[in-house]
Amino acid sequence: MSGLFLPWVTRNARSRSVARALSMFSVKRFDGSAAASGSNDGAGDGAPARNVDRIAAINRQMPAPAPKRVQPVAGKVKSSTSKKQQATSKTKAKERYLKAKKERRKARQKAMPAANKRKKVDASQEDEVQELAQAAVEEGNKGQGKGEEVTSSSSTSSSSSSSSPSSSSSSSSSSSGSSSDSDSDSDSDAEGSSAEEVESQRPVESENKMDVDEPEGLSRLPAPRQTEWGSKADLALQGLPQGLTRPTLVDPELRSSVKANTEEGKGDLDLVSAPMRSRLEKLGVSEWFAVQTSVIPMLLSHPTAYSLYPSPPPSDLCVSAPTGSGKTLAYAVPIVEVLRRRICIRLRALIVLPTRDLVNQVRETMQGVCKGSGLSIASVTGQQSFAQEQALLVNLAEGQQRRKNIAGLVSSSATISEEPSAHTEGENTSKVDILIATPGRLIDHLDATPGFTLQHLRFLVIDEADRLLGQSFQEWLPRILDALDPRKTMQASKDDASAPAWLRRSISKTTGVRLGTFGEEEDRDPSSSPVQKLLFSATLTRDPAKILALDLRDARFVSVQQGASSGSFVSREESFALPSTLHEHYLVVPSSDKPLHLFALLRPAPGADREALRSVLCFTKSVESASRLVKLVELFEEERAAIRRRNLEEKEAALNVQVYSSELGPGQRMRMLDEFRNGQVDVLVCSDVISRGIDLPHVRHVVSYDVAVDMAKHVHRIGRTARAGKRGDAWTLVEEHEAWYFKRMQRRGSASADERLDKVKMDKAQLETAVYRVL
Numbered sequence: 001m002s003g004l005f006l007p008w009v010t011r012n013a014r015s016r017s018v019a020r021a022l023s024m025f026s027v028k029r030f031d032g033s034a035a036a037s038g039s040n041d042g043a044g045d046g047a048p049a050r051n052v053d054r055i056a057a058i059n060r061q062m063p064a065p066a067p068k069r070v071q072p073v074a075g076k077v078k079s080s081t082s083k084k085q086q087a088t089s090k091t092k093a094k095e096r097y098l099k100a101k102k103e104r105r106k107a108r109q110k111a112m113p114a115a116n117k118r119k120k121v122d123a124s125q126e127d128e129v130q131e132l133a134q135a136a137v138e139e140g141n142k143g144q145g146k147g148e149e150v151t152s153s154s155s156t157s158s159s160s161s162s163s164s165p166s167s168s169s170s171s172s173s174s175s176s177g178s179s180s181d182s183d184s185d186s187d188s189d190a191e192g193s194s195a196e197e198v199e200s201q202r203p204v205e206s207e208n209k210m211d212v213d214e215p216e217g218l219s220r221l222p223a224p225r226q227t228e229w230g231s232k233a234d235l236a237l238q239g240l241p242q243g244l245t246r247p248t249l250v251d252p253e254l255r256s257s258v259k260a261n262t263e264e265g266k267g268d269l270d271l272v273s274a275p276m277r278s279r280l281e282k283l284g285v286s287e288w289f290a291v292q293t294s295v296i297p298m299l300l301s302h303p304t305a306y307s308l309y310p311s312p313p314p315s316d317l318c319v320s321a322p323t324g325s326g327k328t329l330a331y332a333v334p335i336v337e338v339l340r341r342r343i344c345i346r347l348r349a350l351i352v353l354p355t356r357d358l359v360n361q362v363r364e365t366m367q368g369v370c371k372g373s374g375l376s377i378a379s380v381t382g383q384q385s386f387a388q389e390q391a392l393l394v395n396l397a398e399g400q401q402r403r404k405n406i407a408g409l410v411s412s413s414a415t416i417s418e419e420p421s422a423h424t425e426g427e428n429t430s431k432v433d434i435l436i437a438t439p440g441r442l443i444d445h446l447d448a449t450p451g452f453t454l455q456h457l458r459f460l461v462i463d464e465a466d467r468l469l470g471q472s473f474q475e476w477l478p479r480i481l482d483a484l485d486p487r488k489t490m491q492a493s494k495d496d497a498s499a500p501a502w503l504r505r506s507i508s509k510t511t512g513v514r515l516g517t518f519g520e521e522e523d524r525d526p527s528s529s530p531v532q533k534l535l536f537s538a539t540l541t542r543d544p545a546k547i548l549a550l551d552l553r554d555a556r557f558v559s560v561q562q563g564a565s566s567g568s569f570v571s572r573e574e575s576f577a578l579p580s581t582l583h584e585h586y587l588v589v590p591s592s593d594k595p596l597h598l599f600a601l602l603r604p605a606p607g608a609d610r611e612a613l614r615s616v617l618c619f620t621k622s623v624e625s626a627s628r629l630v631k632l633v634e635l636f637e638e639e640r641a642a643i644r645r646r647n648l649e650e651k652e653a654a655l656n657v658q659v660y661s662s663e664l665g666p667g668q669r670m671r672m673l674d675e676f677r678n679g680q681v682d683v684l685v686c687s688d689v690i691s692r693g694i695d696l697p698h699v700r701h702v703v704s705y706d707v708a709v710d711m712a713k714h715v716h717r718i719g720r721t722a723r724a725g726k727r728g729d730a731w732t733l734v735e736e737h738e739a740w741y742f743k744r745m746q747r748r749g750s751a752s753a754d755e756r757l758d759k760v761k762m763d764k765a766q767l768e769t770a771v772y773r774v775l
C-alpha cells in the first residue's frame with residue numbers, strides 16, 4: 001500500500017503529538033504488513049505488538065533504503081520452440097561427433113604399442129568428456145550465430161555440467177538460498193572464526209543470481225576488491241622511509257611517574273623541567289601515559305633538542321596511539337620545554353588540526369601547560385574576523401613605528417633606500433610563539449597577513465594527521481612546505497631580535513659597528529629547515545603517497561598498541577589499537593526497529609539486567625538523521641510522561657536529548673558542549689562532526705545509531721569514551737543487511753575483534769515493554 005495512510009495515528013486521540021511528529025518526518029508510506037498488524041492484533045490502543053509495528057512504520061522513513069543490485073534480464077526470455085529446436089540440433093551434433101570420435105580412437109589404438117594401450121584408454125576417456133563439452137559449446141555458438149538463443153549446457157549431460165561455467169552458476173544459485181541469511185551468518189560467526197572464514201561467509205545471493213541469468217559467451221568482469229595493504233617489504237619498496245616500516249612498539253600499559261626520579265639515577269623523563277612537573281601536577285597529571293613515556297624522551301633527548309635551529313636537525317616523528325591516550329600532552333610538553341628558553345618572540349610552533357572545535361580544545365590544553373612560561377599562544381580558525389586574527393598574530397603597528405623611528409636616527413642616505421617593505425620577513429613582528437590553526441585559515445594568513453612567516457618554525461605538528469593528509473583544499477600542505485623551505489625564504493634568514501636585517505646593514509654601513517644577533521640565527525644552516533615535523537593520530541596510516549608528500553626527515557614511527565610488550569604483535573600493518581578500557585557491544589536489528597532498540601537502551605524495561613544509558617554521545621549518518629532521531633526520542637518521552645501522569649506514577653525527569661551539528665553557530669556549539677559536560681544534556685546526537693579528537697571525559701557511552709562507513713571513523717567515534725584510562729561502553733546498532741560488513745570491517749580493522757565484541761540480543765518482550773510504556 002502506498003500513499004499517505006496512517007489510520008491509527010488519526011484514530012488515536014492520545015497520539016496527537018505522534019501525528020505531529022510524523023508529519024515532520026514526512027511519512028509517505030505505510031506498508032501493508034504494518035497496516036495488517038495494526039488492524040488484526042485485536043488489542044486496544046497501546047497493545048504492545050501493535051505499538052511495535054507503529055513505531056516500526058515511523059522508522060521505516062528513517063534509514064535510507066539499501067541499494068539493490070540490478071539483475072540482468074538478457075537471456076531470461078526463451079521461447080519453448082527455440083529450446084526444443086536447440087535440444088534436437090544438439091543431440092544430432094553430439095551423435096555425429098561421437099561417431100567420428102569413436103573411429104578416430106580405434107585408429108589410434110591400432111597404431112599404438114601394446115604396453116601403452118591401457119594407460120591411454122583412461123586418458124582418452126577424459127579427453128572424450130572434455131571434447132563432448134567443447135562440441136556442445138561450439139554447437140551452441142553456431143546456434144547463436146543464427147540468431148538462436150543459447151541455453152545452459154548443464155542440460156546436456158551430467159559430466160559436462162560439472163565443467164561448464166553456466167552449470168556452476170546454476171549449482172551456486174541453488175546454494176544461494178541457504179547462504180542468503182546474513183543475520184544467521186552474523187549470529188553464528190562471532191566466536192573464533194578467522195578473517196578467511198569471514199570471506200567465505202560473504203553473502204553470495206545476489207552474485208549468484210547474476211550468474212544464473214548471464215548470457216553465455218559474455219565473460220564477467222572480476223568483482224571489485226578492496227586494496228590490500230602491502231607487507232612491510234612492499235611498503236618499503238614503495239619508497240617509504242625505513243623508519244616508518246619498522247615501528248617502535250610501545251605497550252599501552254606503560255606508565256611512569258611525573259615526579260623526578262631521584263633514587264634510581266636520571267631517567268629519560270627527568271629531562272622535563274621542575275616547573276613543568278609542578279605545572280602538570282596542578283593539572284592533575286601525576287603519571288605519564290604510554291605515548292608520553294615514549295615520545296617525550298624522543299623529542300627532548302636529542303643532543304640538539306633544545307636548540308631553536310638544531311644542526312643536524314632531529315628526526316621527524318609519526319605517532320599512532322589509541323584515542324584518549326594523551327597524545328596532546330605528548331607533543332605539548334616537549335614544545336613548551338624547548339621554547340620556554342627562547343629570548344625573542346617568533347612563531348616557533350605550528351599545530352594544525354582539522355576542525356575549529358579541536359583547535360579550541362588544543363589551545364586550552366596548551367594554555368594550561370604554558371602557564372608561567374612566558375610563551376604566547378594564539379589560534380586562527382575563522383571564528384573571528386580576519387583583521388582581528390591578524391592583530392593577534394603580528395604587530396604591524398609596532399613594525400611601522402620602528403621603521404619611522406629608525407628613519408629619524410640613521411642618516412637618510414643610508415637607510416631609506418634599503419628599507420624593506422612592510423612585508424619583509426626580516427622585520428618579523430610575530431606576537432605569538434605557538435599558533436594553533438585550521439589549514440584553510442592558516443593559508444589565508446600566509447597569503448594576506450604582512451609579516452606572518454613560518455621561517456622560524458621549530459615544530460610543525462599535524463594532529464589527526466590521516467584526516468588532514470586526506471584533505472587537499474587550498475593545497476595547504478605544499479603551501480606550508482614551501483613556506484618552510486629556507487631556500488625560498490632566504491632573504492630574511494638572519495634577522496635579529498632587536499634589530500631587523502635592513503637596520504643592521506644600515507647601521508654597520510654608517511657607523512661601522514656590526515650588531516650582534518640573539519641566539520643562533522647567525523649560525524643556522526640556510527639550506528635546511530630547522531623544523532621538526534610531528535604527526536599524530538589514533539588511526540595513522542602509512543600511505544606512502546601521503547607520507548612522501550610530507551618530505552619527512554629520517555622519520556621514525558611510534559605505535560602504541562596491545563601485545564607490543566609480549567612480542568606478540570603480528571604485522572597487521574593497518575590495524576588500529578583501541579583503549580583497553582573500552583567495552584564494545586553491538587545489536588543486529590531490523591532497520592525498522594532501530595529506534596526501539598535505542599529507546600530500550602535509554603529506558604530499559606523494568607527488571608532488565610542493564611542500566612539505562614546516560615551521558616551518551618550518539619552518532620548518526622547525517623545531520624538530518626540526527627535531527628529526526630532527536631524528534632523521535634522527544635516524542636517517546638512526551639508520551640511516556642503522559643502515561644505516567646495518567647497512571648498516577650511518580651514523575652520522572654525527561655531525557656534531555658539535543659542535536660549537535662555544524663549548522664549551529666560557534667557560540668551555540670560551545671554552549672551545547674558545556675551543557676553536555678555538566679550533565680544537563682543526557683544524549684547528544686550528532687553526525688561525525690565531533691567523532692575525532694574531541695575530549696569529553698564524562699562521556700560514558702557512545703552509540704553508533706548508524707554504522708560508521710569505515711573502521712577509522714568507527715575507531716574515532718567509539719574513542720569518545722574510555723578516555724584517559726576510564727571505562728567506557730560503545731554500542732552499535734547494526735542493520736541485518738550490514739552485519740556481515742560490520743564484522744568484516746571489525747576483523748580487518750582491529751586485532752582481537754572477536755574477543756572484544758559483545759553481541760547483545762534484546763528479545764521482543766524487552767522491546768515491547770519499552771514501547772508499551774511509551775504509547
Ligand SMILES: Nc1ncnc2c1ncn2[C@@H]1O[C@H](COP(=O)(O)OP(=O)(O)OP(=O)(O)O)[C@@H](O)[C@H]1O
Pocket residue numbers: 284285286287288289292321322323324325326327328329537538692693694695697719723724
Ligand atoms: N598523563 C595523564 N594523566 C591524566 N590524564 C591525562 C594524561 N594525559 C592526558 N590526559 C587526559 O586524557 C584525556 C585524553 O587526552 P588527549 O585528548 O590528548 O587524547 P588523544 O590521544 O589526543 O585522543 P584522540 O585520539 O581522541 O584525540 C584528556 O582529558 C587529557 O587531559
